[in-house]
Amino acid sequence: MSLSIREAGRADSPEIARIFSAVMPQRPLTAEILDHQLQALLDHPLRPHVREWLAEVDGEAVGQAVVFQNPSMFHPDRYQVELMVVPTHAQRGVGTRLAQEVETHLQERGAREVLGGAYEDHPHAVAFAQRRGLKEVMRVFDNVLNLETFDFSAWESGARLPAGVRARTLAELTQEGGEDAAMRAYHSAFSEVRLDVPRSGDATEQTMDDFRKRAQSPNFFPDGVLLAVTDSGEAVALSELWRSPTGPHRLDVGLTGTRRAWRRKGLALALKLEAMRRASAAGVQELWTGNATTNAPMLELNTRLGFRPRPAYIEFRWRSE
Template identity: 30%
Template sequence: MTVLVRPLHPGEPADVEGFTRVRRACLPAMLATPASVAHDAAHAHPDAHYVQLVALDDTGAVTGTAQVGIAYDSPEPGQGYANVYVHPDRRGRGAGTLLLRTAEEHLALHGAREVYAWALDAGRNLSWAAARGYRRGRSAHFLRLDLASGPLPPRPAPPPGVELRTAADFADDPRPLFDLDAETLADEPGDVGAELSDFEQWLRDTWHHPLLDRGLTTVAVVDGRPAAFTLARTDGDGRYSTGMTGTARAFRGRGLAKLAKNESLHRAREAGITVAYTGNDAGNAPMLAINKWFGYTLDATEVRHVRTLGS
């Protein structure tokens, strides 16, 4: 079987639908729709040199995907990423290897020295990454919550001085949410640090993203200032995902993030959402404990790998 790898064509329905199909089959917790795939292709920061690759079989069907780019917002230059996924029914035919090779060539062309890649925590996936020179790093867990029939914690009233709002309430000026997102992101554990400083790019990446659900994104406000939030994404097909949950440093230890997330999950169920996903670094004990309290269970684990180009 011949495998062809090329950049995704955002305007071609077969490409974006095929990309979406593969991502959903490989990792349901990472929401994807044709609209979100096309949006990501069209609005990436130019310094990211972002490209979505597709692997096609003899019939032209998409059998594998890769999301490739430079971590331009990292304080350490030369960090790239290449996340490769091949449909479970089409593995072992060379698509993943060709996707990764093409991704590495693209990243090297744009100055990457190291390439980070996620691999599902399963023997076949881990050995595949190791055979291609990738060293195992930290892990992250994807968690799943049944909203159709599973219980949720009670819905308490906010404490005095705290008001629960939605992202829709900030439609006229979302900058306070940007500031809160930037502060929480700076403290998030991970292999590659990030500094969220470009408001206009945040508007493209987050605020105007087709998966963002402003009505379910919930913000705890203290004295008029956003203090904690949970960012909700939905795909229009009954699935919900938490993009980020966090609290400004001055307000931590008061349970505000848990309060915001609980409110969001209750409203998601009322809106007909049937399943909620979230993801946490394996070392993020506080958020893992909060999600266990909500009733989330382990859905999948990925291990981040890194390779130094030219080694």
């Protein structure tokens, strides 16, 4: 077996996306989405660091690794690592070689904190991280809802928006008041709600420019963004659906939540149900979402709706002494 490791570039995006999707079919990736993510990093005003490697065996790409700084919870000494080897070449030394490249690079960068992860039903990947001194910090369940069997009639009462608040998709709000006003309302709600999402580091402010670039992703779905909007035009809650690379039968749930002053009024539930109705009418069969085990309110809401957990993604962290 002739194994080589080299730095990857944009031309390698199709291979990297293929490897990512083979290792984590729960979270498939396309070259187009990957290119958008990389460009967003390169264009970000914080200038986050990013470096990629590709592992090839006899000329075939079988593994990849990336080191980057996450702008959503940026710290100059914190890095995230994704390292993956296709199942056909797992436990054959490919991951070890990639890890050596990554560890050398992180040492040269003076990294003081490293985040990585693996699914709990990939025991070899979990053990691989633990052997390198990474400790578990949180778990995020994939929760899946079967829309084909969901009984909407059971939710007709007790799940309505209060008077003076209406549900609008981002596309509808754009038609009503223009793109700038719609994006400002969306960004304002998103920026507050995201602060309460469990994460392993403090959230970094997301500027309007960053937010607009997020909405340019190939899998962004304006008709899947539901906003609870007051008569004055303020968005006070939101529920996002994103297109999935797996196909039109599935949508992925993004951020769902309510601004603090409007909580305990049933807005998140009402919006989520409206999004589910629209998805079902469009022929969508499954909704996938990720919920941290520490996010008790959202876990409870999704359990009530019938979402069922799949194996959890474990996030690990290494910190220098």
